[in-house]
Amino acid sequence: MSVKEAPLEVLPDPGLLIGDQRVSDSSGGEIGHVYAATGNVTARIPLGGAAEIDAAVAAAKAAFPAWRKTPLPVRRTLLLKVAELLVSHAAEFAALGTVDNGTPTVLTAGAAPLAADLFAYNAGWSDKIGGAVVPAYASPAFDYTMDEPYGVVGVIIPWNGPLISCGMILAPALAAGNCVVLKPPELAPYSALRLGELFLEAGFPPGVVNVVPAGPAGGEALVRHKDVDKVHFTGSGATAQKVLASALKTLKPVGLELGGKSANIIFADADLAAAAQGALTGIFQLSGQGCINGTRVLVERSVHAQVLELIAQIAAQAPIGDPQDPGVFIGPVVNAAACERIMGVIESARRSGARLVAGGERMSGDYAGGYFIQPTVFDDVDPASSLAQHEVFGPVLAVIPFDDEAEAVRIANDTDFGLAAYVQTNDLKRAHRVSAELVAGNVWVNGFMGIPGTAPFGGTKQSGYGRLGGVWGIREFTRPKNVWISLA
Secondary structure, eight states: OOOOOOOGGGOOOOSEEETTEEEOSOTTOEEEEEETTTTEEEEEEEOOOHHHHHHHHHHHHHHHHHHHHSOHHHHHHHHHHHHHHHHHTHHHHHHHHHHHHOOOHHHHTTHHHHHHHHHHHHHTTTTTOOOOEEOOOSSOEEEEEEEEEOSEEEEEOOSSSHHHHHHHHHHHHHHTTOEEEEEOBTTSOHHHHHHHHHHHHHTOOTTSEEEOOBOHHHHHHHHHOTTOOEEEEESOHHHHHHHHHHHTTTTOOEEEEOOOOOEEEEOTTSOHHHHHHHHTHHHHGGGGOOTTOOOEEEEEHHHHHHHHHHHHHHHHTOOBSOTTSTTOOBOOOSOHHHHHHHHHHHHHHHHHTOEEEEOOSBOOGGGTTTTOBOOEEEESOOTTSHHHHSOOOSSEEEEEEESSHHHHHHHHHOSSEESEEEEEOSOHHHHHHHHHHSOOSEEEESSOOOOOTTSOBOOEETTEEOOBSHHHHHHHTEEEEEEEEEOO
């Protein structure tokens, strides 16, 4: 079966959105966006340079005083309107998500409803953000705090889930009263650009949300800008170091959501069929291109052979192919560079002595034009090896046997990352005990990747810091001011 071309008719205007104006003549040049399933260019995308970033920040700064003072019920209503529009345009965003990065439509179909839920949830915080009365002593006084927005927030999102990232970050930032300059990735700009249009359609004042696709130079200009009061970055650790170095120039705070090398621990008392099926989520979901994917599978030795056989069987029947096919769950990786890099990781793992159990090849035939890699499973992976320690961001699973609970926890924690972890067990005491010992910002027990908007999400160690979700997400985009009034 041949792979269908990208549905170009759904693409929005690729121009930058600054205030309420589209800008196509930009100083950052342009890039040809490539559809990952075919390798063909969909459109030329203008990229923002320092001039466009400056204009977008100026628009946000100008809009901030009025947006900050917008009556809270009005702010809430506007966010709810965005949620409503996302639901009504869900099919459009599903198609855009697939064009953006090759994610199968069966998965992108859920992106707009999930983003809508995040906007609706955070809308409810708009009229509940306040302060507290602080006990005063030493002299008569009335002391209270005010939770204030930062002002202009620069947001840099990744290409692997742009619409959901917008929901996780923009919704609390706007609910808290900030204005935003959003830099979507040049690899996946369409969903964010269309979302920018929805903000205007919902009635947001021009300048509250600005969308400027840009490359590294534009990103650096955004982070360095003196009128950007806070930055939230999602991406790789290497880029995060550059972001922090640029932010240091103005001492602005930075929130970081970075990569992971998440352990999925399968104990012998778990539901092994469900655990094996779930383990493949690590490389099936987004073709392994997810920061929380459980790409290290730790299996208790007494059931190792049984679980490995189940994993190999499921991997061999993986529903991979044309991402527009409703029966396909696994699509291509994002671009040619990623494909070459991942194939290099696979070859290196083979040479290092890990045993290839499934996959390991780039797909050919009708899929040769795109960037399709077979779901790949390695067994007997050395916990200290590159495959076990470094984020692949592709469909490559590392299986590691262990003998007891203590060893499992030690292996799981023996990494520079600390974003997510998974535990499969029917022993309730063990579930609590191991969850407490794992060094990770998020632990899932007998399940995979649920991220409710009410819960905090974020990492430790080189997986970043700061939290999105729930009241923690609102706090990420507010800062307290203390007011002390003498009563003497």
